[in-house]
Amino acid sequence: MTTVRLSDDDNVVTAVTALEVGQEGATQLIPRGHKMATQNIAKGAAVRKYAQVIGYAAEDIATGAHVHTHNLDFRAVDTAYEFGTNLRPVAPAASADTFMGYRRAGGRVGTRNYLAVLTSVNCSATAARLIAQNFTPERLAPYTNVDGVVAFVHGTGCAMGGDGTGFEALQRTLWGYARNPNVGGVLMAGLGCEMMQIDWLIEAYGLTPGPLFQTMNIQDVGGLRKTVEMGIAKIEAMLPLVNDVSREPCPASELMVALQCGGSDAWSGITANPALGHACDLLVAQGGTGVLAETPEIYGAEHLLTARAAAPEIGEKLIGLIRWWEDYTARNRGSMDNNPSPGNKKGGLTTILEKSLGAAAKGGTTPLMGVYNYAEPVTARGFVFMDSPGYDPASVTGQIASGCNLVAFTTGRGSAFGAKPSPSMKIATNTEMYRRLSDDMDINAGRILSDGVPVEEVGREIYDAWLRIASGEQTKSEVQGLGDYEFVPWQIGAVM
Known part of the structure; x- marks a missing residue:
């Protein structure tokens, strides 16, 4: 096989291997993975692959020519949308498959068991990384059910609008990681004066501080060094609790x-x-x-x-x-x-x-x-x-x-x-x-x-x-x- 045609409606094929001039009707070198015209395509006419429009000829394209960015224009396709006209519900499987996962409170199931150090703002990123880096494989060796301690840091959290799309998306992201079933325990670290206030996040999403959900702010704790020390202590206290789970069917x-x-x-x-x-x-x-x-x-x-x-x-x-x-x-x-x-x-x-x-x-x-x-x-x-x-x-x-x-x-x-x-x-x-x-x-x-x-x-x-x-x-x-x-x-x- 040297070319692939995906539909009878297509006017291009894809070269499985590079085509030399004369091979499979190619009039130009067709690089591997690139398209070749299988018929004359007039300037402005639709080019089709997957039986769908992928662009429009920027010039007259002859049969056997290389079709790529040099002669294919993008144009938004005016589509008439249909709803529910191609519904193919799948039949339930004959047998129920299983895997060995971690069952969480509320019925969710994890495939991994991590402790997460989350930051509300970029200003606490260094603290979070230093806390996580303390927990080397050697220090985690006794906790055989724990996959690791990971710092999830980011470059925003302040100098942003206090409401609207961006603020809400970041809130959902932080909350989503805190409740992902692959996370067994959470420490959230902030600076204290940022726009993304930890207390607001807790209130907005009903998070409940407790042994497996801890928070702290650098300004309240008394600086970076003390924050790192406190964070390490909090994670050390969580480790036995997070480790106290086992995989089950x-x-x-x-x-x-x-x-x-x-x-x-x-x-x-x-x-x-x-x-x-x-x-x-x-x-x-x-x-x-x-x-x-x-x-x-x-x-x-x-x-x-x-x-x-x-x-x-x-x-x-x-x-x-x-x-x-x-x-x-x-x-x-x-x-x-x-x-x-x-x-x-x-x-x-x-x-x-x-x-x-x-x-x-x-x-x-x-x-x-x-x-x-x-x-x-x-x-x-x-x-x-x-x-x-x-x-x-x-x-x-x-x-x-x-x-x-x-x-x-x-x-x-x-x-x-x-x-x-x-x-x-x-x-x-x-x-x-x-x-x-x-x-x-x-x-x-x-x-x-x-x-x-x-x-x-x-x-x-x-x-x-x-x-x-x-x-x-x-x-x-x-x-x-x-x-x-x-x-x-x-x-x-x-x-x-």
Whole structure:
């Protein structure tokens, strides 16, 4: 196989290997992963892939020509949205799968057991890091059920509006991490005079200070050194309590998986993303939840999701997010088409429309059961969507704050991403990159092309890996110690 055609309606194919002039009708060199026209396409006419519009010819394109950023224009597609016209509910699984998880108060289930040192403001970041760094593997060795002490620090929390989107998003993010089921104990450290007051957070979200939820402010304690000493003492007191849990059999319905992609290429929408979508379908059949995000990366594909909306208001909320992003980019003098990165384009992607159509495949085929704001708690079961930017660390931070206890991350160019407290597995879109970055990749979905393995088989492999990882098996990002610097709350709005 030298080219891939995804639909009979397409007027381009994708080169599996680089095509020389004359090979498969190519009239120009077609790089691996890039598109070749299979018919003459007049200037201004739609270019189609996935049986969908990915852009418009910027000039006359002849059969056999290379189709890429030099001759393909982005234009917003005027779509007539439909709601609930493509509902394919999944049948409940014949047998109930389980994993070994940590049961929390209130019924939530964790896949890891961390202590979190959260900061209300950047001014307390150093204190939080110094507290966490005290708890080396040697000092934690007696606490065999504790995965670590992690400082989740960020660069905001003050000089921001006291109400509005940005303030509320940060509050939801901090609260979401504090209640994520992978966190057994929380210490929240502030400065004292910041806009993001810890007391306000406690009041707004009904948090209850106690043995496993402690707070302190540098100004009240008496300076940085005393704050670090007090923080270490508080964590030392929590450790035996957090350690006093054991894994036990839990239903797969308690898994909530962040569906994520980064460093995408032309194969993302052909191999890894459809395989991840099938794994999501398998999880939904068990009563579990898959959370798709990155709103700019479904732009141009949102009509496929609204057709899967279980209720009209769910689809309408998704369209509302799209309209917000159009306004957001316009008033910041940007374009929705700014999203594909240089690496994405080198890998064969052109417009955001093409990228989005491949990215949306991560969500599988089941009904869309809910649409949530950034870091908002996900309460619905099944396939849902959470608003976020396309920037991976910010997007995953929101998904974890929403309750995700696992992260599944597809990549074509390669990624060294990892997150805490929720373990991140990485899925390669192509075999060449999988071999080159074998220390970072958990699953090779590239076998769908290189070895002819069915998408469903790789999807099952991904799903089975979730059960093992949820039970304690480490991902490759965990083995390499990733996750301490990937807490990146989305900063929205003006810095004052």
